[in-house]
Amino acid sequence: MSEIRVRFAPSPTGYLHVGGARTALFNWLFAKKTGGTFVLRIEDTDVERSSDEMVEGILIGMKWLGLDWDEGPIHQSNRLDIYRAKAEELINSGHAYRCFCSAEELKAKRETAAAEKRDFKYDRTCLNLSDDEAQSRLTAGQPYLVRFRVPDRQSTSFNDIVFGKIDIQNETIEDFALLRPNGHPTYHLSVVVDDIDMRITHVVRGADHISNTPKQVLLYEAFGSALPEFAHVPLILGPDKSRLSKRHGATSVMAYKDMGFVPEAFRNFLALLGWSPDPKTYGTREIFNTEELIQAFNLNGISHNNAVFNMDKAVWFNWEYIKSMPLSELIPLVRAELEKANLWKPEYENSNWFAQTVEMLRARTRMLPDFVSQGRPYFSDEFEFDPAAVEKNLKKDPALKELLPELAKRLDAVQDFNLETTEQALRAFAEERGVKAGLLINAARTALTGSAVSPGIFEVIVAIGKERTTRRLASAPLRM
RNA sequence: GGCGCAUUGGUGUAGUUGGUUAACACGCAGCCCUCUCAAGGCUGAGACCACGGGUUCGAGUCCCGUAUGCGCUACCA
Numbered sequence: 327m328s329e330i331r332v333r334f335a336p337s338p339t340g341y342l343h344v345g346g347a348r349t350a351l352f353n354w355l356f357a358k359k360t361g362g363t364f365v366l367r368i369e370d371t372d373v374e375r376s377s378d379e380m381v382e383g384i385l386i387g388m389k390w391l392g393l394d395w396d397e398g399p400i401h402q403s404n405r406l407d408i409y410r411a412k413a414e415e416l417i418n419s420g421h422a423y424r425c426f427c428s429a430e431e432l433k434a435k436r437e438t439a440a441a442e443k444r445d446f447k448y449d450r451t452c453l454n455l456s457d458d459e460a461q462s463r464l465t466a467g468q469p470y471l472v473r474f475r476v477p478d479r480q481s482t483s484f485n486d487i488v489f490g491k492i493d494i495q496n497e498t499i500e501d502f503a504l505l506r507p508n509g510h511p512t513y514h515l516s517v518v519v520d521d522i523d524m525r526i527t528h529v530v531r532g533a534d535h536i537s538n539t540p541k542q543v544l545l546y547e548a549f550g551s552a553l554p555e556f557a558h559v560p561l562i563l564g565p566d567k568s569r570l571s572k573r574h575g576a577t578s579v580m581a582y583k584d585m586g587f588v589p590e591a592f593r594n595f596l597a598l599l600g601w602s603p604d605p606k607t608y609g610t611r612e613i614f615n616t617e618e619l620i621q622a623f624n625l626n627g628i629s630h631n632n633a634v635f636n637m638d639k640a641v642w643f644n645w646e647y648i649k650s651m652p653l654s655e656l657i658p659l660v661r662a663e664l665e666k667a668n669l670w671k672p673e674y675e676n677s678n679w680f681a682q683t684v685e686m687l688r689a690r691t692r693m694l695p696d697f698v699s700q701g702r703p704y705f706s707d708e709f710e711f712d713p714a715a716v717e718k719n720l721k722k723d724p725a726l727k728e729l730l731p732e733l734a735k736r737l738d739a740v741q742d743f744n745l746e747t748t749e750q751a752l753r754a755f756a757e758e759r760g761v762k763a764g765l766l767i768n769a770a771r772t773a774l775t776g777s778a779v780s781p782g783i784f785e786v787i788v789a790i791g792k793e794r795t796t797r798r799l800a801s802a803p804l805r806m
Numbered sequence: 807g808g809c810g811c812a813u814u815g816g817u818g819u820a821g822u823u824g825g826u827u828a829a830c831a832c833g834c835a836g837c838c839c840u841c842u843c844a845a846g847g848c849u850g851a852g853a854c855c856a857c858g859g860g861u862u863c864g865a866g867u868c869c870c871g872u873a874u875g876c877g878c879u880a881c882c883a
Contacts, residue, residue, distance in 0.1 A: 335883090336883090337882075337883045339882075339883075369883060371882095371883085372881095372882060372883070374882095375882070375883090425881095429880090429881060432880090432881090433880095436880090440807085443807060444807085444808095445807060445808050445809090445879080446879095447808095447879090471881055489810095489811065489812090492810075492811080493810095494809070494810070495809080498808070498809050498810090498879085499809090499879095500879085502880090503880080503881055505881085506881040507881065508881080510881085512880085512881070512882085512883090513882070513883045514883095516883095517883090532877095533811075533812090533876085533877070534876090534877055534878075534883090535877090535878085535883085536810065536811065536877070536878075537809075537810055537811085537877065537878035537879075538878070538883090540810095558811090560811090560812080560876090561876070561877075563875090563876080565816095565817080567875065567876080568875090568876080569876075569877085595818095598818070598819075598831095599818070599819095600818090600819095601819095602818090602819055602820070604822095605819095605820055605821080605822095605829095605830090606822080609820095609830085610819090610820070610829075610830040610831070611830095611831095612818095612819095612830085612831060612832095629818095629819075630811080630812060630813090631812060631813070631819095632811095632812075632875085632876060632877090633817090633818065633819090634816095634817060634818075635817095635818095636816095636817045636818060636832070636833085638817080638832060638833055639817070639818065639831080639832045639833080640832095641832095642831085642832055642833090643832095649845085689844075689845065690843070690844045690845075715842095719842085752841095762841095763841070764841050764842090765841095766841090767841035767842080768841065768842060770841090771841075771842060772842095777842090777843090778842060778843080779842055779843040779844080780842070780843075781842095781843090781844090782840095782841075782842090783841055783842080784841090
């Protein structure tokens with residue numbers, strides 16, 4: 327058994343989108359699982375639509391997801407001579423021919439056919455050209471295209487690891503283009519030339535390529551090469567079940583980074599979109615760290631159905647990760663968010679207090695930026711007061727105007743300022759004044775955080791510290 | 807239009823060779839807990855397994871048809 331080699335071959339005509347990312351992920355997982363090699367190949371044969379910027383974007387997206395490659399990136403645009411030579415080889419062996427029909431001519435034929443409700447397949451005008459005619463056009467310098475000559479045989483089939491046997495009648499396949507007049511290959515030529523050349527053993531790609539595969543199978547045959555294994559991965563759809571696109575919201579993986587996804591969480595979510603682990607050994611488990619995901623992955627678990635991208639579920643994964651990932655891994659992510667918001671202070675570096683505060687906050691934050699919005703009262707003295715919270719917790723009871731400054735004094739008097747001592751002080755004070763502890767607690771919550779919602783109040787008090795707590799409590803009446 | 811693929815609760819999936827009340831997760835509703843909001847614990851609603859025919863003692867699981875969705879049908883990948 328030879329070494330397993332897979333590839334991810336994006337076309338740099340856009341940023342790395344979630345569908346592409348998942349295809350890359352499956353290839354990466356399969357390579358890791360089998361100890362194989364993961365090749366990254368940039369399919370930039372369409373010069374008009376490709377750009378270096380997009381290539382860079384794709385690489386950044388993959389790196390964010392932690393998908394590293396063993397070989398490449400190999401740019402097809404650097405291999406043009408190889409494709410030309412291969413096209414020539416096919417012409418010489420009778421598997422392909424030059425076509426001098428212009429794009430305009432063909433378009434016209436297609437339109438006529440459509441108007442007459444016939445389907446159009448290239449009519450082989452140029453296959454039927456006499457040798458002399460073809461030769462004279464060639465020497466006259468007339469631009470041409472190289473077309474594959476589809477064999478007359480009945481049908482072409484291949485076995486797909488996820489879809490099973492797929493068989494297609496050859497008469498439904500037209501003599502497709504291999505080389506454009508500008509000497510650039512089309513997709514069909516470049517993929518198979520490269521997949522053969524790079525000794526790819528498993529082609530794992532989007533299901534949108536199923537219909538293209540028979541053409542490529544024909545090319546493998548023409549080159550006399552053995553077929554790789556094929557595994558077509560179902561597509562990712564938007565909530566309305568149409569192909570995921572901009573109007574469904576973000577499609578670029580980097581947009582998910584910006585929303586505040588933890589890369590491992592997003593990757594875990596993506597992995598389960600169209601794939602599931604063997605229930606025999608993994609039951610109904612859904613959370614898998616990197617190692618576990620690699621262990622659990624196999625091509626057989628890929629689903630046949632297109633999957634709807636469910637944002638709620640993605641957020642749930644994110645939250646699971648934020649809640650339970652090692653604090654040491656979380657902190658740098660939080661730091662990045664705080665830096666973006668200008669809330670980061672040098673003394674937080676290696677700070678115990680900072681770690682504890684993140685720990686306190688993480689239980690109820692789903693997205694990374696929540697550390698900024700919810701964490702502001704802890705990391706800064708400048709935070710907003712929610713008017714509704716002020717109304718509900720501070721203004722409602724006039725007695726608070728006097729109680730809060732007094733509570734500040736009581737807390738200020740607490741020697742060993744911790745969860746137990748602060749709670750004791752507050753409850754004792756409430757009892758002494760004959761008010762419910764809840765009244766003071768909720769009022770303190772809003773006075774300290776500006777919000778009606780927060781972690782447990784004593785955790786909040788300790789996190790904010792004695793000095794800031796007493797100050798905020800004492801100044802609370804200004805808002806009433 | 808032609809060709810291909812698919813079709814299990816709102817969503818993602820499980821359901822291995824056909825065999826008792828179709829499972830899990832997200833989401834949703836309610837209860838408990840409680841200083842708020844979450845979390846957590848408990849409970850519940852929600853699928854006649856797209857529809858129609860077969861095959862079989864018995865089908866979500868096999869076969870055929872229909873519908874629907876998606877893909878391909880380019881000198882895009």
